[in-house]
Amino acid sequence: MYKNKSLAIVVPCHNEETQIKKVISTLPDFVDMVYIIDDCSDDNTYEISQSLSEEYNSFNITVLRHETNQGVGGSIASGYKMALEAKADITVVMAGDAQMDPNELPDIIDPIVNDKADYTKGNRLFSGQAWEMIPHVRYLGNSVLSLLTKIASGYWHVADSQSGYTAINLKALQTINWDKMYKRYGQPNDLLVRLNIYDFRVKDIPIKPIYGVGERSGIKPIRMIPRLSRLIFRLFFYRLLHKYIIRDFHPLVFFYIFGLILFPIGFFFGLYLVGARIFVGPIEETSALFSALFTITGLQFLLFAMWFDMDTNKHLK
């Protein structure tokens, strides 16, 4: 128990035989239950986890093995469902590769204990050394995805969207449909969008970036960014539909739609006109006017839509 709240830890694992012991052996005493999800590893993660569950039986460790690989999101969903069954007041996700510092647990869960947030997540970018400590390709990829996730999720104050160190309260755990959550690396982005649809409060907590502890990442940033960008794009429309049309209504949807239609037409037509002016010769004034009108109104629509969205979500900090 932590300040009279029961605390569950979900540990998604894929080939973590060298790392999992470190994760479990460093957990603080106030942890009530641990769910290790072995995502169909090829190594001895499952056997090692089972022996850890005997060695550290005060943590009530349950080890679940996926018969097929589901991805990190699928593993987290399995863990969440077990925590939900146990009615854990707070459920924290800590990766099985020891990249999360257990000393930071109180920082992550206190806002939930004090009912200041429904979901908290670590943010590695607040640290002054983030650029030095995080591999550069990941840092840049993360920044792009974080910006897109702000737009898609409506949590404009949340950054480091790909961080996996998170805590969730029982109410949110009971509300989200875990079978629908995205199963692979886009899981954090997907979950933020779902939380926003139900107006849950999300807080970023500064944490230390930890690299070089023997972890082997499954992420290939170059392939990941286009794939996740497509997912985030889809999630954006999913949220607009569910939050501002189905569950409630806000005209910002129309602002976004008009903006997304008018701005690209105006912008690309403008580019074409610039090319024509340079390489061919004079262009029609009305064409230039047409392009300018579309670009300017489209841009206004987009910026207003963002502003309205920010305003609607500002109480969810």
Ligand SMILES: Nc1nc2c(ncn2[C@@H]2O[C@H](COP(=O)(O)OP(=O)(O)O)[C@@H](O)[C@H]2O)c(=O)[nH]1
């Ligand atoms: N790569 C990978 N990791 C998984 C999978 N299922 C669960 N995980 C776990 O998810 C966590 C985060 O994955 P990792 O590749 O370290 O991501 P990163 O820390 O963001 O680079 C680790 O604890 C993995 O063991 C899977 O299918 N593939």
Ligand SMILES: [Mg+2]
């Ligand atoms: Mg990792």
